[in-house]
Amino acid sequence: MIFMNMIFIDRERELESLRKRLNSSNFEFIVIYGRRRIGKTTLILKAIQDMENNSVYYLATEKNNLQKFKDVCKLKFPEIEYIKEDWEALFHFLKDKIIIIDEFPYMIEEDKTILSTFQKIVDNILNTKTKLILVGSSISVMEDVISYKSPLYGRRTASMKIKELTFKNLKNYGFDIEEAVKIYGFTGGVPLYLNKVKPPFYEWINEELKKVDSFVKDEMDFLLRYEFKEISTYKEILFAISLGKNNLGEIKDFVKVNGDISSYLKKLERIELISREIPVTETNSKRGKYVILDNFTNFWFRFIYPNLSLIEEGKYEIDKNEYNQYLGFIFEKIAKEYVKSRYSVKKIGRQWWKDIEIDILALGNTKIAGECKWSEDVNPSKILANLEDKLKKLKISVDKYIIFAKSFTNYEKLDNTELVDLETLRRWYLS
Structure with missing residues (x-):
């Protein structure tokens, strides 16, 4: 199995958790899901790099998954050729292995009884050495797989929803x-x-x-x-x-x-x-x-x-x-990430009423209001005065103001106000 040639960034926690479970002496049934292109397969292949001799990775397709799964298994374990082409029989043969099925929703679409089949496999066939990982890019289907209505409900030992990088x-x-x-x-x-x-x-x-x-x-x-x-x-x-x-x-x-x-x-x-x-x-x-x-x-x-x-x-x-x-909208998202990383924030978002809108209002130990301007040579005093006026109209009081911009016309000290330009963001970004 060849590990995908991609930069592997900031999945250390997920990787450590996955490897810990794969190395455990317990049975593991893990569900991993998240939008397409998010790095699920890269994470899994990285986790089993040193376990390839004892693992099977299968990427499901829209048709003939049973036959294709057996063919993939034969590449690793040739003796499986003599096993009946049946899910339960194949899993009985593989019951001490790491079994990864990627894009599992395709198998559900092909065979509506597959969840019940896998319930029987998990309940009656797999032993404590088995590690079964089901992966999917359809968030709705994979959430249904682990929901209380699913035949597999209560069987998983862990689930990971892989999210975007910051x-x-x-x-x-x-x-x-x-x-x-x-x-x-x-x-x-x-x-x-x-x-x-x-x-x-x-x-x-x-x-x-x-x-x-x-x-x-x-x-x-x-x-x-x-x-x-x-x-x-x-x-x-x-x-x-x-x-x-x-x-x-x-x-x-x-x-x-x-x-x-x-x-x-x-x-x-x-x-x-x-x-x-x-x-x-x-x-x-x-x-x-x-x-x-x-x-x-x-x-x-x-x-x-x-x-x-x-x-x-x-x-x-x-x-x-x-x-x-x-x-300008993207800059607001980055500014919120900056605030959350530096202050104790319970809730953060926009605040508005009729035609009054504030880009950032953070609620927590320190109440913060902020404005974002993806522009150069922004006048901070003017932005601050406008922000204070909006807060007054909304009857909101805060402890601190933060103004974000590419650059400012001047950097005079303003009461309870932090000015964040691209240079300040660069230091935070690289920290």
Whole structure:
């Protein structure tokens, strides 16, 4: 088995936990899931590097998985050829091995009884030496696998939901701070995308979009088809949100769907592509706004989806001014990560009422309000005065203010105010 040639970044905790379980003397049934491209397979192959002689890795497909699984096993254990082509018989033969089945949702789609079959295998066949790992990129399907309605409920010994890397992790790819902000707006914390990008970003992305076989063009369709059979309505919903149509009525008017659109939104929320954001001081509000959580998804619907025809003709390039405007939202996400890493924060987000909006309000031991400007030569005194005025109108008091910008016109000391420019962010990013 060949370990994938990718930079392995910041999965040390998951790797240590996985190796500990694989080396234990107990039976282990582990479920690992997370969006496509997030690094699940890389993590697993790294974990079993020294255990290859006692392990089987199988990547499921849409058809004929039983036969293909046996064929893969024969490459490691030729004597399995004489075992009956039956899941229970094959697992009986492999019961002292590490068995990894990747993209398990394909097996569920092919055979609706497979969960019950695996229940019998776990309950009656596998012994204390067996390590069974099921992996999947469909978040909804894998969460159903471990839900109380599943035949496998209560059998797993561990589950791992693999999430995106943080912005700070981009330093391990060698990106400097300003270039990292641009790249993060495209890749988010998805390892496969980060491994593809080569700075300078604008030069790379415009070259990539001119390639006939560019992965960027079709990537969103692949991601959505892991979760949904019909994706056109979901694409239009995501496009609407990317255009700033953030409430239920606006989205419904844009998409023009007959009937209720809430079920589509709930499914997109479940797979964590979108979230219904409410003012941070509230726990339940009718003033919620739908936002796209995933940077790549946001990028794709902002720049790729509306320009697919031009991209096919090789005539489209990312406009730097438009991308800079888009980075204002990305800069807010980075600023929140900065605040959370440096202060004791219980809750952080945006605060708004009617036409008043505050970029960052952090609630915790120190109550913090912040504003973000992805611009140079920002006047901090003017931003602070405006922020204080908004807080006064919202009747909110805070202990500290933080203003984020590329650079400031001056760095005079302002009461209870921290100025964070790109140089300050660079020191934090590299720390």
